Amino acid sequence: MVDMxxxxxxxxxxxxxxxYLYVHAPDEVFEYPSARAGNDLxxxxxxxxxxxxxxxxxxxxxxxxxxxVFVTNVAQRRAAIGDHGTRLLASILDYGAEIRHAEYDxxxxxxxxxxxSSHYVFxxxxxxxxxxxxCLLTDVDCVWIDPARVFVAAGKLDAIGSVQLIYPPDFxxxxxxxxxxxxxxxxxxxxxxxVKEWIxxxxxxxxxxxxxxxxxxxxxxxxxxAAAGTPLTTEEHLLTLAHTLGRVHFGSLNDVGGxxxxxxxxxxxNPERPLExxxxxxxxxxxxxxxxxxxxLLKRREAGLQRDLADPAAAGRRFNVTGLARRRRVADxxxxxxxxxxxLLASRMRR
Numbered sequence: 001m002v003d004m005x006x007x008x009x010x011x012x013x014x015x016x017x018x019x020y021l022y023v024h025a026p027d028e029v030f031e032y033p034s035a036r037a038g039n040d041l042x043x044x045x046x047x048x049x050x051x052x053x054x055x056x057x058x059x060x061x062x063x064x065x066x067x068x069v070f071v072t073n074v075a076q077r078r079a080a081i082g083d084h085g086t087r088l089l090a091s092i093l094d095y096g097a098e099i100r101h102a103e104y105d106x107x108x109x110x111x112x113x114x115x116x117s118s119h120y121v122f123x124x125x126x127x128x129x130x131x132x133x134x135c136l137l138t139d140v141d142c143v144w145i146d147p148a149r150v151f152v153a154a155g156k157l158d159a160i161g162s163v164q165l166i167y168p169p170d171f172x173x174x175x176x177x178x179x180x181x182x183x184x185x186x187x188x189x190x191x192x193x194x195v196k197e198w199i200x201x202x203x204x205x206x207x208x209x210x211x212x213x214x215x216x217x218x219x220x221x222x223x224x225x226a227a228a229g230t231p232l233t234t235e236e237h238l239l240t241l242a243h244t245l246g247r248v249h250f251g252s253l254n255d256v257g258g259x260x261x262x263x264x265x266x267x268x269x270n271p272e273r274p275l276e277x278x279x280x281x282x283x284x285x286x287x288x289x290x291x292x293x294x295x296x297l298l299k300r301r302e303a304g305l306q307r308d309l310a311d312p313a314a315a316g317r318r319f320n321v322t323g324l325a326r327r328r329r330v331a332d333x334x335x336x337x338x339x340x341x342x343x344l345l346a347s348r349m350r351r
Contacts, residue, residue: 066151154253
């Protein structure tokens with residue numbers, strides 16, 4: 001049995017990394033295309049818990065001087081995560097994470113099955129609002145290569161730290177483009193606005209009180225958008241609009257962190273020098289690199305991951321950040337096929 005009681009409290013003079021995960025209820029409709037889990041509630045929870053385990057391990061294996069608070073409702077979804085999920089959770093705790101419970105009180109902002117839990121970040125903000133030190137909220141599918149460098153950069157900002165992305169004006173992002181979001185901003189603000197930087201939700205940094213101010217601004221803006229007939233589907237819509245309208249001051253952490261799409265067919269514009277970053281957000285690796293690394297960690301085989309994290313080039317190969325040869329892509333596809341077959345067989349045996 002995993003002990004779900006909160007662990008030690010955070011220490012005021014060092015940063016706190018805050019991954020967060022909402023585990024769905026059986027009656028909820030959701031869609032997460034990059035998770036490689038379809039609509040299977042249990043498999044989806046496994047994919048995300050595997051990411052949490054790898055992220056937490058990457059911090060500890062890189063000797064990061066930080067606290068880790070994992071915000072989640074997993075205690076109320078024990079039946080959903082099964083035995084494998086319970087083992088993952090136990091391993092997350094073994095790496096020194098404190099579990100802090102949060103309900104999805106901002107679920108009413110979710111207006112689409114796509115990325116249904118994206119507004120859970122605001123519940124995570126509420127969960128750390130009383131913390132006085134620097135907090136770094138992260139999507140679960142992040143890997144820490146140089147934590148200290150990220151902590152220093154975030155600590156120097158007099159603003160909410162974020163990854164800021166540039167998209168073409170008409171690029172569709174969960175139903176809204178920079179152009180259409182700018183039009184909404186014009187209706188709300190009274191003057192035409194242009195969306196220049198898209199605020200990614202994978203990394204948000206600030207003290208608890210600073211993040212709480214962000215949450216309050218987002219709440220007001222969400223109500224205004226809903227009243228205008230355009231409810232905002234994802235947290236990135238809200239964050240970007242708040243930035244564009246000047247409701248929240250965001251500072252760029254693009255020099256130390258980035259969203260990196262992997263594989264040969266993503267079509268995204270990735271950071272030019274990813275191996276120089278201290279934090280990688282890898283949404284396309286939930287069903288592959290994160291899963292393989294989590295399997296190694298569950299088997300107490302962490303030496304290889306620790307060795308690779310110390311060498312960005314090796315870590316880049318492990319997590320598919322650098323270009324892949326055809327042989328590697330074939331091997332990866334074969335691994336995915338084997339894991340799917342193994343999961344299907346295990347599912348049939350449980351019936």
